[in-house]
Amino acid sequence: MCGIFAYLNYDVSRDRRYILEVLFNGLRRLEYRGYDSAGISIDSSSAAVHRPSDPPLVFRQEGNIESLVKSVYRDVSATDLNLEESFSIHAGIAHTRWATHGEPAPRNSHPQSSGAGNDFLVVHNGVITNYKVLQESLLRHGYTFESETDTEVIPKLAKFVFDKANEGGDQTVTFCEVVLEVMRHLEGAYALIFKSKHYPNELIACKRGSPLLLGVKEYAQEKSNGTSYNDMKFISKNGHPKELFLSSDAHALVEHTKKVLVIEDSEVVDIKDGGVTIFKFDHGKRDGKSHSIPASVQRALSILEMEAEQISKGKYDHYMQKEIHEQPESLTTTMRGRLIRGGTSKRKSVLLGGLKDHLKTIRRSRRIVFIGCGTSYNAALAARPILEELCGIPVMMEIASDLLDRQAPVYRDDTIIFVSQSGETADTLNALEYTLENGALCVGITNTVGSSIDRNTHCGVHINAGSEIGVASTKAYTSQIVVMAMVALAIGADSISTEQRREGIIESLINLPDKVREVLKLDQEMKDLARSLISEQSLLMFGRGYNYATALEGALKVKEVALMHSEGILAGEMKHGPLALVDENLPIVVIATRDQSFSKQQSVIQQLKARKGRLIVMCSEGDAEAVCGGSCPVIEVPQVVDCLQPVVNIVPLQLLAYHLTVLRGYNVDQPRNLAKSVTTE
Numbered sequence: 001m002c003g004i005f006a007y008l009n010y011d012v013s014r015d016r017r018y019i020l021e022v023l024f025n026g027l028r029r030l031e032y033r034g035y036d037s038a039g040i041s042i043d044s045s046s047a048a049v050h051r052p053s054d055p056p057l058v059f060r061q062e063g064n065i066e067s068l069v070k071s072v073y074r075d076v077s078a079t080d081l082n083l084e085e086s087f088s089i090h091a092g093i094a095h096t097r098w099a100t101h102g103e104p105a106p107r108n109s110h111p112q113s114s115g116a117g118n119d120f121l122v123v124h125n126g127v128i129t130n131y132k133v134l135q136e137s138l139l140r141h142g143y144t145f146e147s148e149t150d151t152e153v154i155p156k157l158a159k160f161v162f163d164k165a166n167e168g169g170d171q172t173v174t175f176c177e178v179v180l181e182v183m184r185h186l187e188g189a190y191a192l193i194f195k196s197k198h199y200p201n202e203l204i205a206c207k208r209g210s211p212l213l214l215g216v217k218e219y220a221q222e223k224s225n226g227t228s229y230n231d232m233k234f235i236s237k238n239g240h241p242k243e244l245f246l247s248s249d250a251h252a253l254v255e256h257t258k259k260v261l262v263i264e265d266s267e268v269v270d271i272k273d274g275g276v277t278i279f280k281f282d283h284g285k286r287d288g289k290s291h292s293i294p295a296s297v298q299r300a301l302s303i304l305e306m307e308a309e310q311i312s313k314g315k316y317d318h319y320m321q322k323e324i325h326e327q328p329e330s331l332t333t334t335m336r337g338r339l340i341r342g343g344t345s346k347r348k349s350v351l352l353g354g355l356k357d358h359l360k361t362i363r364r365s366r367r368i369v370f371i372g373c374g375t376s377y378n379a380a381l382a383a384r385p386i387l388e389e390l391c392g393i394p395v396m397m398e399i400a401s402d403l404l405d406r407q408a409p410v411y412r413d414d415t416i417i418f419v420s421q422s423g424e425t426a427d428t429l430n431a432l433e434y435t436l437e438n439g440a441l442c443v444g445i446t447n448t449v450g451s452s453i454d455r456n457t458h459c460g461v462h463i464n465a466g467s468e469i470g471v472a473s474t475k476a477y478t479s480q481i482v483v484m485a486m487v488a489l490a491i492g493a494d495s496i497s498t499e500q501r502r503e504g505i506i507e508s509l510i511n512l513p514d515k516v517r518e519v520l521k522l523d524q525e526m527k528d529l530a531r532s533l534i535s536e537q538s539l540l541m542f543g544r545g546y547n548y549a550t551a552l553e554g555a556l557k558v559k560e561v562a563l564m565h566s567e568g569i570l571a572g573e574m575k576h577g578p579l580a581l582v583d584e585n586l587p588i589v590v591i592a593t594r595d596q597s598f599s600k601q602q603s604v605i606q607q608l609k610a611r612k613g614r615l616i617v618m619c620s621e622g623d624a625e626a627v628c629g630g631s632c633p634v635i636e637v638p639q640v641v642d643c644l645q646p647v648v649n650i651v652p653l654q655l656l657a658y659h660l661t662v663l664r665g666y667n668v669d670q671p672r673n674l675a676k677s678v679t680t681e
């Protein structure tokens with residue numbers, strides 16, 4: 001939810017204006033995650049003249065990032081601070097906050113401070129669950145609190161640890177020792193970056209449960225063997241010019257460098273004198289040696305599979321619009337290299353490298369359980385019927401938070417599939433930890449290589465949908481359905497009786513991007529429909545079979561971005577309550593494309609018409625007259641094989657939600673109160 005960004009230049013001269021702009025742009029790249037306030041911290045003086053009495057400067061502002069930018073430059077112009085002052089070494093931190101503890105306000109924004117002198121500053125993504133206990137302890141030691149956040153206990157605890165260690169007057173405790181001692185007292189999920197006036201030009205980062213990445217940009221310098229430091233797999237040691245970046249999201253790093261390190265849980269990263277040292281912290285350690293610094297570990301850098309162009313809007317007005325229209329390409333990328341059209345045997349098949357070593361285990365499972373939240377849950381629901389059909393294994397659906405609340409039974413012979421676009425969804429990660437403890441085979445389906453779900457599951461499949469910036473997921477949803485259909489094909493590949501069915505699905509997968517291109521031509525038609533609904537307060541969507549998930553997801557899109565009450569309803573439940581809502585005013589979308597539930601949906605339409613329902617019908621091309629006799633608005637979509645029809649059917653509803661939002665004057669990319677990646681419970 002919250003966004004973290006930090007920038008440290010070592011032996012690379014940068015002026016204060018440049019440093020500010022790097023921090024501001026880092027925050028802009030994190031805007032899509034959702035936020036309600038922002039803040040930064042920079043040094044008041046360069047390292048050459050730094051004194052412990054010189055506190056770092058802190059700027060915090062409620063509202064958007066541009067409000068922060070204006071306030072920073074306004075405050076700077078009112079002082080003698082020189083924007084052109086150059087720094088060969090400087091460490092700055094920045095943050096976008098999504099309010100959990102305390103209302104959006106400057107006092108609750110980050111960086112949070114240890115007190116008046118800004119001895120210690122912290123930016124935080126996550127939740128500290130024992131902050132009340134820590135706060136009470138610090139209050140007894142004379143500390144006062146200015147904010148309502150859980151975060152404020154962290155810098156104050158750091159100051160308490162520092163002061164306690166230096167009671168003799170000589171500073172002997174290192175920054176890393178301070179942070180490690182603070183971590184021993186923290187419970188909950190967090191990603192943290194510490195900055196301190198006592199340790200100028202040094203940053204400490206650590207994480208437990210929330211995402212954090214380190215980006216490294218090293219400047220060309222020949223080693224004795226002729227190798228450039230730019231070509232090194234590991235981060236070079238002290239003394240070599242470099243720029244280092246910390247971020248909760250790769251989107252803020254890709255324009256600077258593609259060399260990244262995904263910081264793992266319980267790792268502490270100490271950036272000092274141009275070097276990076278990584279320690280593995282043991283949260284469970286409580287013996288007499290707990291105050292010692294753990295041994296350092298060496299980690300290899302990885303290369304981001306992302307281009308800077310992916311995080312720009314291009315010719316589109318909004319990211320959501322761009323991502324809806326990118327779906328033919330994203331689906332092609334999702335399937336690339338995974339569909340085999342037949343060789344000498346002429347058989348069509350699916351190859352999923354991430355699953356091939358585990359397929360026998362999955363086929364022997366007692367049951368398959370999908371776990372997800374929101375859109376990811378809906379995508380799994382859309383794929384459930386084909387998985388049951390091709391695999392003959394019972395398939396259960398679980399919302400991650402509900403599974404944990406119930407402590408539902410999980411067995412060693414279960415296969416649990418975790419679906420998450422970001423791979424960092426807090427509830428889904430907690431469910432993963434729970435199922436791993438119970439010994440089940442855990443499979444991850446994510447859009448983020450190196451994410452927590454990617455790293456901690458036994459196996460999995462990346463959906464490869466490309467970068468998705470809009471908070472409301474669009475192309476990730478359709479790619480998730482396609483990946484799960486391919487998973488069903490791979491698991492069921494040993495069955496002769498379903499061979500013809502599987503080959504038909506594969507052929508339809510190959511043609512699917514072209515079908516989505518066709519349905520995108522309905523853009524203007526959906527805009528016109530949105531105009532007719534602009535003043536409505538509610539919208540119902542009825543679906544069944546494969547398209548119950550379409551009704552849920554279509555309603556969720558309208559709810560998320562257009563801020564309009566909408567509800568997806570299983571059409572088979574219509575007579576069990578929802579029928580009471582039907583009148584001539586309430587708009588109702590009925591999804592009645594051709595599959596095994598087509599005749600039942602025709603009956604639903606007739607019953608709604610008999611009660612003067614205000615219908616909007618989605619049907620297969622050529623079926624308009626048959627389903628409603630031309631008496632209501634119709635959305636005609638191309639027909640594909642039944643299990644892939646939800647991919648085609650959701651696109652007009654995504655367009656409808658997009659146009660409704662824009663026409664109603666709301667921010668389509670950053671809906672009210674929502675975040676892209678839900679990294680707190």
